[in-house]
Amino acid sequence: MxxxxxxxxxxxxxxxxxGHFQDLDxxxxxxxxxxxxxxxxxxxxxxxxxxxxxxxxHASVFTQxxxxxxxxxxNKKIREKKVYGxxxxxxxxxxxxxxxxxxSLKKISINLSKLLNLxxxxxxxxPNPIKPSQLLFxxxxxxxxxxxxxxxxxxxxxLVQKIKYNQNKLIWIKAALGIMTxxxxxxxSMAECKIGTxxxxxxxxxxxxxxxxxxxxxxLGFIFTDANISSPLLKQILNMNIKTTFNAxxxxxxxxxxxxxxIFATGKAxxxxxxxxKDTKLKQFIGSVHQVMLNLAKRVASDGEGATKFITVNCKNxxxxxxxxxxxxxxxxxxxxxxxxxxxxxxxxxIAMAIGKSGAKVKENKLSIFIGPYIIYNKxxxxxxxxxxxxxxxxxxxxxxxxxxxxIGQKNFTAYTMDLSKEYIEINxxxxx
Amino acid sequence: MxxxxxxxxxxxxxxxxxGHFQDLDxxxxxxxxxxxxxxxxxxxxxxxxxxxxxxxxHASVFTQxxxxxxxxxxNKKIREKKVYGxxxxxxxxxxxxxxxxxxSLKKISINLSKLLNLxxxxxxxxPNPIKPSQLLFxxxxxxxxxxxxxxxxxxxxxLVQKIKYNQNKLIWIKAALGIMTxxxxxxxSMAECKIGTxxxxxxxxxxxxxxxxxxxxxxLGFIFTDANISSPLLKQILNMNIKTTFNAxxxxxxxxxxxxxxIFATGKAxxxxxxxxKDTKLKQFIGSVHQVMLNLAKRVASDGEGATKFITVNCKNxxxxxxxxxxxxxxxxxxxxxxxxxxxxxxxxxIAMAIGKSGAKVKENKLSIFIGPYIIYNKxxxxxxxxxxxxxxxxxxxxxxxxxxxxIGQKNFTAYTMDLSKEYIEINxxxxx
Numbered sequence: 001m002x003x004x005x006x007x008x009x010x011x012x013x014x015x016x017x018x019g020h021f022q023d024l025d026x027x028x029x030x031x032x033x034x035x036x037x038x039x040x041x042x043x044x045x046x047x048x049x050x051x052x053x054x055x056x057x058h059a060s061v062f063t064q065x066x067x068x069x070x071x072x073x074x075n076k077k078i079r080e081k082k083v084y085g086x087x088x089x090x091x092x093x094x095x096x097x098x099x100x101x102x103x104s105l106k107k108i109s110i111n112l113s114k115l116l117n118l119x120x121x122x123x124x125x126x127p128n129p130i131k132p133s134q135l136l137f138x139x140x141x142x143x144x145x146x147x148x149x150x151x152x153x154x155x156x157x158x159l160v161q162k163i164k165y166n167q168n169k170l171i172w173i174k175a176a177l178g179i180m181t182x183x184x185x186x187x188x189s190m191a192e193c194k195i196g197t198x199x200x201x202x203x204x205x206x207x208x209x210x211x212x213x214x215x216x217x218x219x220l221g222f223i224f225t226d227a228n229i230s231s232p233l234l235k236q237i238l239n240m241n242i243k244t245t246f247n248a249x250x251x252x253x254x255x256x257x258x259x260x261x262x263i264f265a266t267g268k269a270x271x272x273x274x275x276x277x278k279d280t281k282l283k284q285f286i287g288s289v290h291q292v293m294l295n296l297a298k299r300v301a302s303d304g305e306g307a308t309k310f311i312t313v314n315c316k317n318x319x320x321x322x323x324x325x326x327x328x329x330x331x332x333x334x335x336x337x338x339x340x341x342x343x344x345x346x347x348x349x350x351i352a353m354a355i356g357k358s359g360a361k362v363k364e365n366k367l368s369i370f371i372g373p374y375i376i377y378n379k380x381x382x383x384x385x386x387x388x389x390x391x392x393x394x395x396x397x398x399x400x401x402x403x404x405x406x407x408i409g410q411k412n413f414t415a416y417t418m419d420l421s422k423e424y425i426e427i428n429x430x431x432x433x
Numbered sequence: 434m435x436x437x438x439x440x441x442x443x444x445x446x447x448x449x450x451x452g453h454f455q456d457l458d459x460x461x462x463x464x465x466x467x468x469x470x471x472x473x474x475x476x477x478x479x480x481x482x483x484x485x486x487x488x489x490x491h492a493s494v495f496t497q498x499x500x501x502x503x504x505x506x507x508n509k510k511i512r513e514k515k516v517y518g519x520x521x522x523x524x525x526x527x528x529x530x531x532x533x534x535x536x537s538l539k540k541i542s543i544n545l546s547k548l549l550n551l552x553x554x555x556x557x558x559x560p561n562p563i564k565p566s567q568l569l570f571x572x573x574x575x576x577x578x579x580x581x582x583x584x585x586x587x588x589x590x591x592l593v594q595k596i597k598y599n600q601n602k603l604i605w606i607k608a609a610l611g612i613m614t615x616x617x618x619x620x621x622s623m624a625e626c627k628i629g630t631x632x633x634x635x636x637x638x639x640x641x642x643x644x645x646x647x648x649x650x651x652x653l654g655f656i657f658t659d660a661n662i663s664s665p666l667l668k669q670i671l672n673m674n675i676k677t678t679f680n681a682x683x684x685x686x687x688x689x690x691x692x693x694x695x696i697f698a699t700g701k702a703x704x705x706x707x708x709x710x711k712d713t714k715l716k717q718f719i720g721s722v723h724q725v726m727l728n729l730a731k732r733v734a735s736d737g738e739g740a741t742k743f744i745t746v747n748c749k750n751x752x753x754x755x756x757x758x759x760x761x762x763x764x765x766x767x768x769x770x771x772x773x774x775x776x777x778x779x780x781x782x783x784i785a786m787a788i789g790k791s792g793a794k795v796k797e798n799k800l801s802i803f804i805g806p807y808i809i810y811n812k813x814x815x816x817x818x819x820x821x822x823x824x825x826x827x828x829x830x831x832x833x834x835x836x837x838x839x840x841i842g843q844k845n846f847t848a849y850t851m852d853l854s855k856e857y858i859e860i861n862x863x864x865x866x
Binding site: 065068381425 | 498500529689768780781785810815853854855
């Protein structure tokens with residue numbers, strides 16, 4: 001795909017399934033820089049740096065995989081209340097690269113912090129020495145290949161020189177493009193809300209687009225806010241929201257070694273500090289963070305490899321939330337359901353199969369299955385008004401909603417996914433995509 | 434595909450990945466009959482009856498799905514020590530068809546037993562009245578569609594008339610073709626062994642070929658033997674063997690409502706009856722049943738929808754068998770691993786990803802990953818002799834072996850699967866395939 005910024009307004013960046021992305025703008029305390037250090041054969045930005053000039057409080061959630069990449073190991077060790085930046089590279093996951101891969105990050109963090117400290121001096125910032133352990137790393141790309149340490153080291157100076165203290169929508173698009181791998185669309189989302197009397201911004205970008213399941217996508221998701229909020233509170237807010245957003249999407253049931261979703265708060269909005277998650281002044285903020293995270297998560301699912309349709313799977317009225325989640329994901333991960341949807345076939349029998357194999361408690365004579373607004377299976381029987389022609393027509397939509405009503409409890413879950421197309425195979429059978 | 438028997442010797446029925454099937458022959462006490470009752474638009478055999486003229490002891494294992502088809506409900510209720518036949522239809526799964534679907538089986542069993550009893554009289558068999566509850570049903574096809582009761586009822590007389598007391602390889606092929614849905618190849622296997630001084634035969638046929646996971650494929654698998662063995666012993670033998678055969682294959686991680694594997698023993702080999710599973714005289718027989726079941730299971734995986742390659746996944750030296758199984762299936766079910774293999778890309782990073790996401794205990798610095806005979810990742814490091822060119826060459830084989838050595842315990846598991854090709858999507862996105 002063409003990564004040049006000239007395509008910014010191109011309709012191919014729009015995603016009609018989840019709406020065109022909003023324009024992101026300046027966010028105080030954040031700087032963005034992107035460069036190409038030649039990780040791809042064809043030149044494109046592959047290194048993106050988000051810099052917090054005066055630091056930011058922060059929180060992250062990481063992949064649940066038992067094999068994690070070296071940068072996730074690095075990030076997990078960070079105990080600093082304030083961090084100064086996150087460096088993202090594509091093409092190489094720095095996973096299964098062992099101590100060598102870890103040491104590369106060490107070297108890069110030392111060099112980058114030095115360059116940043118020199119820049120602070122030349123910019124006449126108030127002295128605020130940055131330690132290597134105050135920088136995070138996000139890596140995405142092929143697992144098991146040697147980490148391109150020197151290519152990155154060689155481009156750090158250029159990267160720091162290009163830091164822009166003011167963002168506009170173009171630099172955000174560049175950043176969102178710069179973190180992409182097999183994604184076809186940049187993923188951006190924003191919201192504004194109040195904490196007390198202060199208006200705060202919440203900006204987010206993300207990437208997908210394979211290995212998106214179950215505990216967060218291979219998603220890299222970064223949320224930035226100018227709100228003044230402590231790291232422990234950010235952590236609570238992230239944990240509250242992750243379950244129904246990034247942990248509710250699946251592409252192929254595969255989970256990456258590199259998943260992470262982080263939130264950074266620069267504090268520049270200068271709202272009065274909030275002490276407790278229960279403070280009602282936080283309510284709007286929590287909702288807005290959820291909105292941004294859900295919007296990004298949907299964009300990741302909608303742009304899953306080879307996707308032609310965006311699928312929402314609701315499971316209602318189950319005995320436990322675990323059962324509702326298992327059923328939703330059993331449907332959302334079923335290759336047979338997903339390829340039937342690609343073929344626009346209302347093959348509800350495969351939905352029933354996926355319900356059955358989930359292992360969740362279900363009573364056949366209470367079970368109902370809907371596709372879109374149409375009830376097909378109604379409490380254990382084919383609905384007498386079911387008209388396959390109507391549902392076939394509905395299947396031509398870009399957005400498909402499947403709803404399963406178990407009618408045996410009160411718990412619900414919603415999962416998001418895409419269909420399984422021939423293009424998925426094309427993308428993933430391509431030698432080392 | 435062409436279901437005509439003329440294609441019997443056609444090379445397309447051969448499966449070079451698992452070897453051409455053996456010729457099955459006469460098995461005393463078994464009769465086979467096949468007819469077309471017009472369930473498909475294009476005429477083909479769609480109803481196959483295996484008849485035990487003097488009854489057979491029997492045992493079955495069924496799908497673990499929480500939503501099971503009406504014929505599985507029927508079979509689960511059978512308490513008779515001797516059964517007289519199993520009727521298999523394709524095209525319709527009789528699942529989620531409710532009491533109406535169940536009552537269809539009742540009617541069919543009543544009519545079929547009557548016809549068989551009349552045949553016994555006209556054949557001057559010793560009087561042995563067959564009850565409806567001594568007939569089993571296997572159904573495979575679309576879930577949720579009305580069961581074609583009358584089409585089947587109308588063809589029972591024809592089916593009974595066509596019963597042949599002598600089998601040859603042609604009738605076996607006809608039977609194996611008659612139970613197929615999207616399979617491309619009939620699946621047959623055989624073995625002979627001794628129980629005491631008597632030679633006994635073990636013949637098996639099976640079908641796949643989507644929804645093959647995890648507790649047995651959507652496989653219908655039927656094993657027939659002329660051994661004289663009681664139903665309780667058959668049940669123990671089936672349970673011993675199922676774990677490493679039909680429960681070790683996966684096609685797409687989907688599980689059917691209709692899975693069943695049954696074993697029937699006509700007793701005609703007249704071996705002295707065995708009382709205990711521990712009797713050493715049974716050892717050969719247990720091994721031979723395993724051989725037939727494994728051969729059939731491999732054929733099912735090898736002919737999984739759209740398969741171009743047969744994949745064996747070994748997980749060695751894990752702490753528990755559960756972990757070994759989870760890792761093997763996590764790899765065998767990963768769309769990313771399977772599409773890389775389709776693309777002949779030795780993308781071992783995706784194997785690592787699948788190991789990590791399995792949730793099984795793994796130590797990175799003890800982990801080794803092999804593709805074929807080549808070690809790639811050697812106890813936490815890329816092996817120093819790893820040559821990607823060699824492994825790329827190996828990937829062109831039809832048979833691909835992946836081996837994961839955890840080196841932290843002594844438990845092993847082997848799973849079998851196929852690659853994920855564009856044809857899988859083609860088959861499964863076809864309207865109501």
